[in-house]
Amino acid sequence: MRGLQLDSLNPALLNVQYAVRGELAIKAEEHREKLKTDDHGLPFGKVISSNIGNPQQKGLDQPPITFNRQVAALLEWPALAELAPNAFPKDVIARAKQLHEEIGSIGAYSHSQGAAMIRRHVADFIAERDGYPSDPNHIFLTGGASAGVSLLINMLISSPKSGILIPIPQYPLYTATLAAFSGVPLPYHLDEESEWATSPRDIEIAIEKARKDGIDVKALVIINPGNPTGALLDEPTMEKVVHLCEQHDIVLLADEVYQSNLHSRHTHPFISFKQVVRQMGSQVPLVSFHSISKGVTGECGRRGGYFECANIGEDVIALMYKMVSVGLCPPLSGQIGVDCMVRPPKPGDESYPLWEKETNETHAVLAARTKIMAERLNKLPGASCVNSPGALYLYPRLELPDRAVEAARQAGKEPDAFYAMQLLDETGICVVPGSGFGQKEGQNHYRLTCLCPGVEEYVGALEKFHLGFMERYGGL
Amino acid sequence: MRGLQLDSLNPALLNVQYAVRGELAIKAEEHREKLKTDDHGLPFGKVISSNIGNPQQKGLDQPPITFNRQVAALLEWPALAELAPNAFPKDVIARAKQLHEEIGSIGAYSHSQGAAMIRRHVADFIAERDGYPSDPNHIFLTGGASAGVSLLINMLISSPKSGILIPIPQYPLYTATLAAFSGVPLPYHLDEESEWATSPRDIEIAIEKARKDGIDVKALVIINPGNPTGALLDEPTMEKVVHLCEQHDIVLLADEVYQSNLHSRHTHPFISFKQVVRQMGSQVPLVSFHSISKGVTGECGRRGGYFECANIGEDVIALMYKMVSVGLCPPLSGQIGVDCMVRPPKPGDESYPLWEKETNETHAVLAARTKIMAERLNKLPGASCVNSPGALYLYPRLELPDRAVEAARQAGKEPDAFYAMQLLDETGICVVPGSGFGQKEGQNHYRLTCLCPGVEEYVGALEKFHLGFMERYGGL
Known part of the structure; x- marks a missing residue:
């Protein structure tokens, strides 16, 4: 045979x-x-x-963050809170109890978008970060950011003439996923001489070239902070990028998984595309990705992350839900990791000094x-x-x-x-x-x-x- | 816009x-x-x-199986073995230590096919179940069986004329995934009058009809025990199915996720397609799926499972590896769950009586x-x-x-x-x-x-x- x-x-x-x-x-x-x-x-x-x-x-x-692992251990085996109460800080026990009461066993499938309570916490985190509200129904917890990127590219590539703009250098997830779904990668170059800056003008040139070649430009990927470059976009550049997307009617895919990895974060803080889009009152469709694999959590093995949709209609959200439901749900271990990332201990909590x-x-x-x-x-x-x-x-x-x-x-x-x-x-x-x-x-x-x-x-x-x-x- | x-x-x-x-x-x-x-x-x-x-x-x-959750809790926070040694049976501590030493942190990415040691344990489990050896390099740990099924269907559908035979009634993962990858579902009916038996003759008729319609028949899905029917295939039927696949040069996809859910398992035990294929000395390409979501573990939320390839060339295995590497690795929580499923406590272990x-x-x-x-x-x-x-x-x-x-x-x-x-x-x-x-x-x-x-x-x-x-x- x-x-x-x-x-x-x-x-x-x-x-x-x-x-x-x-x-x-x-x-x-x-x-x-x-x-x-x-x-x-x-x-x-x-x-x-x-x-x-x-x-x-x-x-x-x-080292993993102790708070995150203590919460996870208690959710794996809730009886530990009784068997070894002194091993855990009080806020950890309370947090695990709250998650357990709401979610139930972490061995059960959750809602396909992720547990409702955790999505509410993600929305709170985003609202506090940006100063603009976030809707838990427009948030999808995922098995790492990659799973979300793959879903979006799968959705956006409607024919072999569909293209997506990607930075060069890029994280090769983008070209790999585009190849798998037979889409066209449309490169735009970052400027090494200017510390790997993103040039809206170069993106526009790439769009014009693609259109001349008969490509339907569906989306623009921005990785901010950059991978592999580490570069951080400034606000005026971000505004220009949003304008470009509006003008050319393309979806903005903001890979923001390194948002906590900024070495001068107190003087040069991260600004999300969600904030810029809201500030501008823009209607550009935006999907922003985040992950627990990077930052200071570094919990790659849990496979946890999320994406948030902004300016995207309920019918498209329903399609996303249908697609993720075929895969049942993201791993609960990753979902718990997301909850810990967006709700770290606060000053006054028993766990706070160690976490800090x-x-x-x-x-x-x-x-x-x-x-x-x-x-x-x-x-x-x-x-x-x-x-x-x-x-x-x-x-x-x-x-x-x-x-x-x-x-x-x-x-x-x-x-x-x-x-x-x-x-x-x-x-x-x-x-x-x-x-x-x-x-x-x-x-x-x-x-x-x-x-x-x-x-x-x-x-x-x-x-x-x-x-x-x-x-x-x-x-x- | x-x-x-x-x-x-x-x-x-x-x-x-x-x-x-x-x-x-x-x-x-x-x-x-x-x-x-x-x-x-x-x-x-x-x-x-x-x-x-x-x-x-x-x-x-x-209830989840206590042994599985104790091992998982210790891997989340290994310090617990020192902090609360009396809370854990000795075999649990030893198991967690062994996994931790080999794998390291469960917050790290593993090998994209899954941790090598866990794949060796899966191979041992399969070899013991079937009486034929299994190669850890041909085993892929996955985020539930669905992720593996999706990969295989993605690989097999090479054009909109590619078709895959699926039982009716079927678990709708198959039609959903075929639709997503623009493949053709080729139904064959199970016989309700004979307790939902699988008829090789009906499969053959479906193959002949598909070929007449210009469809390239790529694979045959068998769900055994059946979903939604629960029906168990007998060995003569399985042999006929393997013959059919050989004769028509199609890949056999054996969904065996309910292999432990047999109500008369002592009198009517599960027989795997791997065993039948090896017994027959057949060269038919076989992919068998298993999961921790069903059985008596029921650990759906961890997202753990595996597939084993038999009679599949190294170049195709390398392609599978490349594809799973884009998604980085299956969740470690699910991988640990697989290890516990294939290596339960043995008589004499401290955990055995409770596990039993x-x-x-x-x-x-x-x-x-x-x-x-x-x-x-x-x-x-x-x-x-x-x-x-x-x-x-x-x-x-x-x-x-x-x-x-x-x-x-x-x-x-x-x-x-x-x-x-x-x-x-x-x-x-x-x-x-x-x-x-x-x-x-x-x-x-x-x-x-x-x-x-x-x-x-x-x-x-x-x-x-x-x-x-x-x-x-x-x-x-």
Whole structure:
């Protein structure tokens, strides 16, 4: 029999590319397995997965926030509140009891949009953040932000001529999902010379070009703060973006999952697109995504997040509900994580001092590490790096020697992928080459997370490798 | 501006129907909200959501298995093992420690196929169940079985001429997902007169008809034990089904999520398609789905499950890996749930006696309830019901009076949907009309779960309503 063959499967899926977990990540896993053997022969002792913003992964071990985990433990086994009452702060017990009374068992399906009470809390959080009301019926809890993005792209791509504007560099979820649903990615470039600024004029040029090519431009993706760039949009730019969407009748998809990851958040706070849209009195349809995987919670494994719809009709909301109902409901563990994120302990609560200490420490460590890493990367010959104001990443640019570019060509790889593979093989550090995020022709970058245990060991290894690589290919 | 309008969205999604959470379920939610007010004026005191196999939902409250929840609580907050050591059995502490050491934080992304150790345990479980080895690299942990089914249908539908054979009646996940990916559902009817038996000859007729219609038949879905029917396939039928798949070169999708829900499991045990395929030495590509949402665990809210691939090439496995990697990983809470399901406590373990008691009770209650409900439904005029040997449901057939059929027509509803809406409005019991699962022209059924707190109150209300309905429309 013929069996199940690649060429008989959905051809769109063959075009999907997702570099964050691609060839390099697979090789990193192989190294990790090999390290468990005695005679592994590898020139490093551990693999550091800097390819993915996964703060709590083994070896990085960003501690989870104790409050969140205490609430979760009590919801897993409510009898603990009686069996070990002294193990839990009083506000944790009260919070868990309230959630349990409203939701019931976390082993039960919830409402397909997520538990009603948690959606009300998300709406309260948004209203307080923005100064404008939020409707719990227009909020969908999701299994991480990715699930929401996938739903929206699935809905918006109505024909192979449907296109969605995406920033370059971008988080490859967007191109991967567009490929899966046979939509057209419409790139607009962020400006590295201006700290990866978003240019409304460049977006407009991309729209005009797409229309000339016969593409129906459905939506604009903005990642703010940026991934992989960390860049934060300013309010005038955001207003221009909203105007553009109005003028060209396109939906605004605001990926705001790094909204709490801002290293100067007291002087340069996050402003949501929801706030800007409301301030302007705009009718532009907006979907904003948030997640518990990033921020200081870093709870990737729970798969929790939400999206909020603004200026979207009830018939479209009903379609969204129908689609999520086929998947039954988002994981309750993620939903509980969302509740803890939007309702942290308040001053006066028993848990507050520890919560404050833990979140402050995580913020401080990440900011310091990002700064020192950018500084040191900038000192390397052939490397330059915008000092990222947010998110979890740096996205250094490489000026690689001609001989390295030629060697990469002969190996059938993009030059930055060639560089990244050698980095992995020599140091155990796994990064994602810029070719995975998109970049201008002839440029080379890589994305690395600013999550690592010892910055000195980590950056030291990066520096040593870089200098060796440059020397090897005649770049010094 | 035009904004976001239904007619600009992916037209395939408009055709998706998922009755389990459709009009009736939405109305049930409205009743539930109304019941919270003092002057609700409804003729019942609570809503019973018999539309969905959700054992732990509020009001049904099938207790979760304590062992599973203790392990989960310790993984949420590992410090508990020190803080409250006496609250946990020793084997629970050891199990949680082992999982924690291998996986690390459950707030971290795992491997996109699921944690390697848990996949090894699933493979051990399968090997022990079937007597044939299982490869952990061909197992994908998923967020419930639905996520796996959706991935497979997405992969298999390569054009709008691709079709998949589905049983009628079926669980509407299949038609919903096929509609979303623009595939063709190819119905084959189960035989109600023979206790909902699967007829290989009827499947073959459906294949021949589809081919005549120019449809590329990609796969055959078998739900065993059946949903909504509960029927269990016998081994000779399974062998014929495998032969059919070989002969017609189609993939076998075995939905086996109710494999532990068999009321006579000691005399009529579950046999997996994996076992039959291996016994026959068949090369038919097989994907088998399992879940923690059903069985005696009933952990729907965790979103945990897995699928196993057999006779599927490494290139197709790599494509599956790529696709799941875009969604990052299944929820760790569900993965831990899978580990507990495939590695329950063993005789001699401290947790074993309680685990045994809890699982036996849940099995016994479900079997007894199913039996008594079927008996009493069969005594009603105009109702008949196969005594389901498994799953969580009954699927009674209704012979409705002509006047009821006419009244339904005038209300613009299918007769069984008309019946079900009145049942909900009079008793608060929410069921799913047979039109949501598929049935022969002119027939009427409904699916109800055998999950309920007091069987007397529940069946009593069903009986009273039914007799009143029949009398109202001249059927008595």
